[in-house]
Amino acid sequence: MTIRIRILLDFLAVGLFVAGLAYWWQDNLTHEVIGTIFFALLIAHNVFNRRWYGTVKKGRYDPPRTLNTIVIAGMAISMLILLGTSILISQDVFAALALDGAFAVRAAHMFVAYWALVFLAVHLGTRWQMVMNVTRQALGIKGTSPLRTWTLRAATAIVAVKGVLATLEMGLGTKLRFEYALDMWDFNESTLGFFANYLSIIGLYAALTCYGLTFLRERKRRKA
Ligand code: HEM
Incomplete structure (x- = not known):
C-alpha cells in the first residue's frame, strides 16, 4: 500500500478515535463498531510498520529516537489495554466474550x-515531518514559500491556543489522574465543539512534540 494511502488511513483512525470519545453522542452499538474499525486500522498500521520492531535493538539511541521508542511503547500498552477492556465490557459486538457487571474494567477503559x-x-508529533513531506509530494509542492510557511505557523498557533483552552475545558488533567472519567459533554448544545476541542488537543501536543524534536535535531546539528 502506498504511503499516501497509509497516511490517509492514519487520519481516518484519528477521526474514529475522537468519535469513540464521544460515547454519549451515539448509542452503544455505534461506539463499538467505531472502535472495532479503529482497532482493525491499528492492526493494519502495525503490519505496515512491522520492520520498525526489528530495528529496536539495533544502533545508538539519541534523544529523538528514545522519545519515539518510549511513545510507541506507550501507544502499544495503552491501545492493548483499551482493546482488552473493550472486549470485556462489550454489550453488542463482542458480547459473547464479555464479563458481567465489570465496573472496574469499564472505569479502566x-x-x-x-x-x-x-x-x-x-506519536503523531514524532511522525509529523514525514506526514508533511508526503503531503508536499502529493500536492506537487517543490521549494519553499515564506507565505506558506507563515500561514501554516499561524494556523498551528491558533490550534495550539485552542488546544490549551480545550485541555482546561474538557478537564483532561483530571481525566488523566483517573479522578473523573465520564465525559458529560452536552451534545445537544454542540457536537462540533466536542470534535474541535479534542482535535485541537491532539494538534497542540503533536505540535509541541514536533517543535521539540526540531529543536533537539538542530542542537545536535550545531554541535556536530
Ligand atoms: C490513531 C493512531 C495512530 C496514528 C494516527 C499513527 C500515526 C503514524 C504515522 C503518521 C506514522 C508514519 C507513517 C505511517 O507509517 O503510517 C506512524 C508510524 C508508526 N506507528 Fe503509528 N499511529 C497510530 C497508532 C499506532 C500504534 C497503536 C502503534 C503501536 C502499537 C504505532 C506504531 C507505529 C510504528 C512502529 C511506526 C513506525 C515508526 C518509525 O518509523 O519511527 N502506531 N504512525
Missing part, C-alpha cells in the same frame, strides 16, 4: 482512553 489520546498526539 475510560481512564486509559485519555492516556491513549495523549500518546496518539505525541
Whole structure:
C-alpha cells in the first residue's frame, strides 16, 4: 500500500478515535463498531510498520529516537489495554466474550482512553515531518514559500491556543489522574465543539512534540 494511502488511513483512525470519545453522542452499538474499525486500522498500521520492531535493538539511541521508542511503547500498552477492556465490557459486538457487571474494567477503559489520546498526539508529533513531506509530494509542492510557511505557523498557533483552552475545558488533567472519567459533554448544545476541542488537543501536543524534536535535531546539528 502506498504511503499516501497509509497516511490517509492514519487520519481516518484519528477521526474514529475522537468519535469513540464521544460515547454519549451515539448509542452503544455505534461506539463499538467505531472502535472495532479503529482497532482493525491499528492492526493494519502495525503490519505496515512491522520492520520498525526489528530495528529496536539495533544502533545508538539519541534523544529523538528514545522519545519515539518510549511513545510507541506507550501507544502499544495503552491501545492493548483499551482493546482488552473493550472486549470485556462489550454489550453488542463482542458480547459473547464479555464479563458481567465489570465496573472496574469499564472505569479502566475510560481512564486509559485519555492516556491513549495523549500518546496518539505525541506519536503523531514524532511522525509529523514525514506526514508533511508526503503531503508536499502529493500536492506537487517543490521549494519553499515564506507565505506558506507563515500561514501554516499561524494556523498551528491558533490550534495550539485552542488546544490549551480545550485541555482546561474538557478537564483532561483530571481525566488523566483517573479522578473523573465520564465525559458529560452536552451534545445537544454542540457536537462540533466536542470534535474541535479534542482535535485541537491532539494538534497542540503533536505540535509541541514536533517543535521539540526540531529543536533537539538542530542542537545536535550545531554541535556536530
Ligand atoms: C490513531 C493512531 C495512530 C496514528 C494516527 C499513527 C500515526 C503514524 C504515522 C503518521 C506514522 C508514519 C507513517 C505511517 O507509517 O503510517 C506512524 C508510524 C508508526 N506507528 Fe503509528 N499511529 C497510530 C497508532 C499506532 C500504534 C497503536 C502503534 C503501536 C502499537 C504505532 C506504531 C507505529 C510504528 C512502529 C511506526 C513506525 C515508526 C518509525 O518509523 O519511527 N502506531 N504512525
